[in-house]
Amino acid sequence: MAFERTIKQAFDKLTGEILNADEVFHKAKDAFLLRKDFHKDDVELYCLECEQKLNVSTSKNDRLHFKHNQNSNFCLLKDGKLSPGEKEEIYKIHKSKESDRHKYLKNKIGEKLSQLDDISSVQIDDKFILDEKERRKPDVHCKYLDKEIVFEIQLSELSLRYIISRHEFYQRNGIYLIWILDNFNVDGRKQTERDIKYLTEYQNFFKFDEKAEQFRLICKYKYPYLTEKNKLLNKWETKSIALSQLKFDKVTKQPYFFDFSNKTKKKKQEQIQKKWELEEQEKLAKKERKKKRAIEKSNSIINSLRESWSTNFYYGRIKREIENLSDYELSILNDNKAFKPKNEQPKIHHWFKIAKNKNVHFLFFILDCEQLKIDFNVKSANDETIIQTLMENKNLIKKDYLIKQILKNGYHFQEKDIVYLNNLYLKPKQIKINKILCQLSTKISDKSLIDDLFDHSSLICIIESAKRNKIVGFDYKENEWIAFANNAIHSYRQYWEYIELAFKHYGIWDKLIKSDTNRTFRKKLREYYDNNPKQNFDCDKLFKFLYPALCE
Numbered sequence: 001m002a003f004e005r006t007i008k009q010a011f012d013k014l015t016g017e018i019l020n021a022d023e024v025f026h027k028a029k030d031a032f033l034l035r036k037d038f039h040k041d042d043v044e045l046y047c048l049e050c051e052q053k054l055n056v057s058t059s060k061n062d063r064l065h066f067k068h069n070q071n072s073n074f075c076l077l078k079d080g081k082l083s084p085g086e087k088e089e090i091y092k093i094h095k096s097k098e099s100d101r102h103k104y105l106k107n108k109i110g111e112k113l114s115q116l117d118d119i120s121s122v123q124i125d126d127k128f129i130l131d132e133k134e135r136r137k138p139d140v141h142c143k144y145l146d147k148e149i150v151f152e153i154q155l156s157e158l159s160l161r162y163i164i165s166r167h168e169f170y171q172r173n174g175i176y177l178i179w180i181l182d183n184f185n186v187d188g189r190k191q192t193e194r195d196i197k198y199l200t201e202y203q204n205f206f207k208f209d210e211k212a213e214q215f216r217l218i219c220k221y222k223y224p225y226l227t228e229k230n231k232l233l234n235k236w237e238t239k240s241i242a243l244s245q246l247k248f249d250k251v252t253k254q255p256y257f258f259d260f261s262n263k264t265k266k267k268k269q270e271q272i273q274k275k276w277e278l279e280e281q282e283k284l285a286k287k288e289r290k291k292k293r294a295i296e297k298s299n300s301i302i303n304s305l306r307e308s309w310s311t312n313f314y315y316g317r318i319k320r321e322i323e324n325l326s327d328y329e330l331s332i333l334n335d336n337k338a339f340k341p342k343n344e345q346p347k348i349h350h351w352f353k354i355a356k357n358k359n360v361h362f363l364f365f366i367l368d369c370e371q372l373k374i375d376f377n378v379k380s381a382n383d384e385t386i387i388q389t390l391m392e393n394k395n396l397i398k399k400d401y402l403i404k405q406i407l408k409n410g411y412h413f414q415e416k417d418i419v420y421l422n423n424l425y426l427k428p429k430q431i432k433i434n435k436i437l438c439q440l441s442t443k444i445s446d447k448s449l450i451d452d453l454f455d456h457s458s459l460i461c462i463i464e465s466a467k468r469n470k471i472v473g474f475d476y477k478e479n480e481w482i483a484f485a486n487n488a489i490h491s492y493r494q495y496w497e498y499i500e501l502a503f504k505h506y507g508i509w510d511k512l513i514k515s516d517t518n519r520t521f522r523k524k525l526r527e528y529y530d531n532n533p534k535q536n537f538d539c540d541k542l543f544k545f546l547y548p549a550l551c552e
Helices: 028-039 084-097 100-114 160-172 191-197 260-287 291-311 315-323 327-334 347-354 357-368 386-392 399-408 415-423 428-443 447-455 457-468 481-491 493-505 508-515 520-531 540-546
Strands: 009-012 017-020 054-058 064-068 119-124 140-144 147-154 176-181 204-208 216-226 232-242 247-249 254-256
Touching: 028 054, 100 119, 100 140, 100 147, 100 204, 160 176, 176 254, 216 260, 232 260, 291 315, 291 327, 291 357, 315 357, 347 357, 347 386, 357 399, 386 399, 386 415, 399 428, 399 447, 415 428, 428 447, 428 457, 428 540, 447 457, 447 540, 457 481, 457 493, 481 493, 481 508, 481 520, 493 508, 508 520
Parallel strands: 147 176, 176 204
Antiparallel strands: 009 017, 054 064, 119 140, 140 147, 204 216, 216 232, 247 254
16 A cells, blocks of 8 residues: 655745655655754744644654654644545645735735724734644734634635634634635535535625725625515625625624525515415405495494584494404595595594584594594695694693694694694693693604603703703793702602713703802712612603704
8 A cells, every 4th residue: 555644745934945745755865864954953844734843754664754743733634534635625725825816815915904994913824823722824814893803715625624623713712714715606516615605604705805995805695585476595696895894793703794594584584474465465355345335334433423523422332343444444434525625624623623622532532543544734724733723722621632642643743833832721831841842742753752752741841951051841040050950860860860961961060060059969969879769761762852962
């Protein structure tokens, strides 16, 4: 059986040459001359795979060969588990690392990385990474923000053992590995291409973008999509990306641009949902009532509402009837002429104009029934808003509650509405508060938060006072800021984090400290911090609309 050397190449650090074992040991004279040079330290030999020192050893038949030192760390070439084909692939990798293309790529990658603001400590082919088991010298190493990244350039085929070895080493050492696959073909049938493709769940593959002025990678990633027939398929997409567009898996230490696995899960859910929708549409199409029956239901509900206008009919039954309508039946109801303008006057204005206190429950029902598609922003025949129409009706009470319900129905409060609020049957202070709340309601796109706005009116007025640099909504004089603040920290301590943040953001804090000559405010502050009361953050959603600067 022919003698097969395990390590076929070695790097002489003194001369920079790569020595081929089969060549230098072919002739006995040359072989033992090299052994002599080794022992005279005229050559310094290193393994191209693990970069640990090698020695020139001999076998019992005087077969010279390269060998790792006895106490050396792990190396694939001394593992003894590599097949001849896998060894050959590793030697091809070593050879490719000396190619002009490999040198160009690693130097260009290092150069472009060095130009980025968030990159530091760029090292090209001179960074050793060691742990208890192995050591590696990546093609390019750098620090990106708080992460370590290495780039391994591959121009030749890789064995799965080699790929896994590199992946596990860097993962074990908390380093993110990016393979630069110069000749990678996602549709290829080579074993290397199949191994790399399914190594991680993300299936993102990178090449160096040589055309970009700044550092960019060309990312090839698998993208799932649904066909018109609701079939889930995949296609490959290509995109040039900046380093800042990468995401980093902290567990696998795998950088990626597109999360194929997560997107696939969502598409599968979407596929299920779409399948359900198609089935429901088909099911509803078969069960849909005749138009005549839908009109009968609609007319029945309209007649019940007409009866309830004057008799205070039980609205619960009507609401249940409406809620039980199908979408088609509901559209018929909303399209009923009973809801259409008469003589150019929208019905909502007609109802609010003629209503008396005995009809108020009808108005409450109209405001509360979300299935009825009524536009509360439509103007009256004489160009009045619904607020103006309501306030001109002298026969109604509880107008403040009705206004709140109108706002919940999507009404956009107008500046010209403000003067009409003076007619509310409320104390002047409460009228001012209502004006503030109504104006603020225009900032809230999620109308379900209108109740929160009114329920937290005092807290809102405290924040508004800070924002306007003027006390509003409280019976304090203009210069009574200390009393105002003391009341805020005492009466609204569960919301103090909101309040303190507003005071500081809008410049009130320094004013308070400066004017706190009797130190009453600071005393209350100390008491607050000593007690550290539990905070209530139920206004977070509301404040994102009203005071986005406080939520950053």
